[in-house]
Amino acid sequence: MSEIRVRALPGIGEITEGTSLVDVIVDALERSGQNLIDGDVVVVTSKVVSKSEGRVVTFDGTDEAREQLIESESRRILRRRGPLRITETHHGFVNANAGIDLSNTAEGTAVLLPRDPDRSARRLRADLRRRLGVEVGVVITDTFGRAWRHGVVDVALGAAGVVSILDLRGTRDGNGRLLEVTEVALVDEIAAAANLVLAKSARTPVAILSGLDESYFGEGSVARDVVRPPSGDLFR
Amino acid sequence: MSEIRVRALPGIGEITEGTSLVDVIVDALERSGQNLIDGDVVVVTSKVVSKSEGRVVTFDGTDEAREQLIESESRRILRRRGPLRITETHHGFVNANAGIDLSNTAEGTAVLLPRDPDRSARRLRADLRRRLGVEVGVVITDTFGRAWRHGVVDVALGAAGVVSILDLRGTRDGNGRLLEVTEVALVDEIAAAANLVLAKSARTPVAILSGLDESYFGEGSVARDVVRPPSGDLFR
Numbered sequence: 001m002s003e004i005r006v007r008a009l010p011g012i013g014e015i016t017e018g019t020s021l022v023d024v025i026v027d028a029l030e031r032s033g034q035n036l037i038d039g040d041v042v043v044v045t046s047k048v049v050s051k052s053e054g055r056v057v058t059f060d061g062t063d064e065a066r067e068q069l070i071e072s073e074s075r076r077i078l079r080r081r082g083p084l085r086i087t088e089t090h091h092g093f094v095n096a097n098a099g100i101d102l103s104n105t106a107e108g109t110a111v112l113l114p115r116d117p118d119r120s121a122r123r124l125r126a127d128l129r130r131r132l133g134v135e136v137g138v139v140i141t142d143t144f145g146r147a148w149r150h151g152v153v154d155v156a157l158g159a160a161g162v163v164s165i166l167d168l169r170g171t172r173d174g175n176g177r178l179l180e181v182t183e184v185a186l187v188d189e190i191a192a193a194a195n196l197v198l199a200k201s202a203r204t205p206v207a208i209l210s211g212l213d214e215s216y217f218g219e220g221s222v223a224r225d226v227v228r229p230p231s232g233d234l235f236r
Numbered sequence: 237m238s239e240i241r242v243r244a245l246p247g248i249g250e251i252t253e254g255t256s257l258v259d260v261i262v263d264a265l266e267r268s269g270q271n272l273i274d275g276d277v278v279v280v281t282s283k284v285v286s287k288s289e290g291r292v293v294t295f296d297g298t299d300e301a302r303e304q305l306i307e308s309e310s311r312r313i314l315r316r317r318g319p320l321r322i323t324e325t326h327h328g329f330v331n332a333n334a335g336i337d338l339s340n341t342a343e344g345t346a347v348l349l350p351r352d353p354d355r356s357a358r359r360l361r362a363d364l365r366r367r368l369g370v371e372v373g374v375v376i377t378d379t380f381g382r383a384w385r386h387g388v389v390d391v392a393l394g395a396a397g398v399v400s401i402l403d404l405r406g407t408r409d410g411n412g413r414l415l416e417v418t419e420v421a422l423v424d425e426i427a428a429a430a431n432l433v434l435a436k437s438a439r440t441p442v443a444i445l446s447g448l449d450e451s452y453f454g455e456g457s458v459a460r461d462v463v464r465p466p467s468g469d470l471f472r
Binding site for chain 2 (some may be wrong): 002003004005006007008079081086093094143146147148149150151152153154155164165166168183184185186188189190192193195196197199200201204209212213215225226227228233234235236
């Protein structure tokens, strides 16, 4: 029977520039009596990745500073409404205010997105392999709004060791016919599942998924596979 | 420790008009030795809901019939590219081809979306309560593409007994500050999590989530809470 488990990893303390993510994850695993095994996926919210990578800037809270910061992190502003900007970031993500955390941060600072979240994921995956001897997937997430639907969901900004888009072309349905809808954004569904255990606690930035199908593991990249280039997009 | 389980429910046979969903679910639970308890969420893909409700129409496979069918199920066509239509359905969902299943169906037929997926969810929830004496949530899902990102994800079309949008306003983060991003589309994250066990098998249309936070349960409606009215949308 197909079954997955999604659990929060408690006990991740404050992260600042230079904090080793693998150290705090290994410590939190030990203190909570949990372990990682081959085939698990470690999900980390981008905010702690950003902090550990020093992507924190001074921010005085003025509208002007806010506007400048959003513009410097964006390739293009797609829409404006009141203080809200829908942006295309330098990574190619379409999100609100370039994904900059302007409020849930230490006084006088703002937190930018990681510069290259796929690389951050690859690094953490390699560090976990080195420290614990396990082959796990890593997904770095952030919270995005959507067109057409209210509410935010967690999506993947970066991934390593997990197939970002699961290609089901060639799979047959119950009638033996080829499936039409074929490319599942697996990393985004992993991000969403993780948020079901993380949403209630801003203090818990790490979740672990176990039991995922082995076909979900392989080379993956959000930047390459999930980000839709403007030329192929009907809505910007 | 916060932990959820997501499992597929095997053994759901062919569904046709008039098939009782609660009967097939109860049978499948018995045969697989699984059970439902209070606080579980039952996720059902919309296709089997549609079939059980007789939302199957004849379709001869011609471009003209295809176009007519999509138009009759839509309030508005937002974009056209080749044979693809991005539609706003009568429910207010923005999706591809009005969510009509034109290919993975019995010869000469197409499957439309349920007419009122929230009502379908409420009915199944009430039936499960009556048959098994359990208070569970129900989420009806479908597979949607997204603007800006490649790949499809499962989202909620209807819900009962689950809070559709989790309002975290007033929640404080690790620094004691109020969280800015506050309204999580919980039912869409539940749909996505369920698809992690369902994506690989078109024969398995039902998943069960256990262990969700008790604050996730309550009155919910996708039509009322998740569908964004055109007037409040920056992207159509």
